[in-house]
Amino acid sequence: MKFPSVFRTAAPMRFDIKPRYYDPVREEIEQRTSQIKRDLEAQGLLDKDELTSREIGSYGAGIRGSFAQHKGIKERDGVNMFASTAMIRTFIFLLLLGSIFGYVYLGPVIFEYMAYAVALVAAIYFFFRLKPKKKYE
Template identity: 45%
Template sequence: MRFDIKPRHYDPVKEEIEQRTARIKHQLEADGVLSNGKNQDIEEAYRRAEGSSIRGAFTQGSPIRNKPSDLFSSAGMLRMIILLILVGTITGYLYWGIDALYTLLYIGIGIAVVLFLIRLKGKANE
């Protein structure tokens, strides 16, 4: 007698695709787009039902099209501001000493408080 083990492989991605396909097929059958007896192309029926196409689907969510409208939301602008603050702090310390650091610290805290109050006021108006 031989010992024979047949390995089983579980693929969660494949199973999820099959579940999604079955769910979409069931939904199309419920909407009357797909008939139970006929073997239509599911992709074509789904396109007719939803009116969607895959063309341009990947570019809709791209970060290039959805540029942030707020100045401080942009990552590049935020990096530039941080760089300017660091260069200004080091330059001020080298030329004027510790008094320049304290002055920049107080100015920075003042700007932060003003920005916080502006954002707080904007949220209160909504």
């Protein structure tokens, strides 16, 4: 039920598209040529497989089959899990989130604790990175 109002509400907009360039003569010529082609194909004078370059288009042959050849996203072989950008972003996000919550609960001393933790993780990482690998493995 609609209540009476002083203000006029907007009515929904209607979609009305009008062609910009309509040429009735060209339309009639295209209809005639398509009818003549159908008649010639029905009589057997024109092959259906016979296409002109205008009907195919200048770029049609390059596009045909290109989606079928797509194999999907390739998996990376032998790439370190920590080298991916998603993992680095996750670590940075967790570091920022931990620093915010730590600052709220512990105060400014959390930054000192986090500095020690980062230094410890970096030391462990560089220790295993610089350690010579065994020749027999």
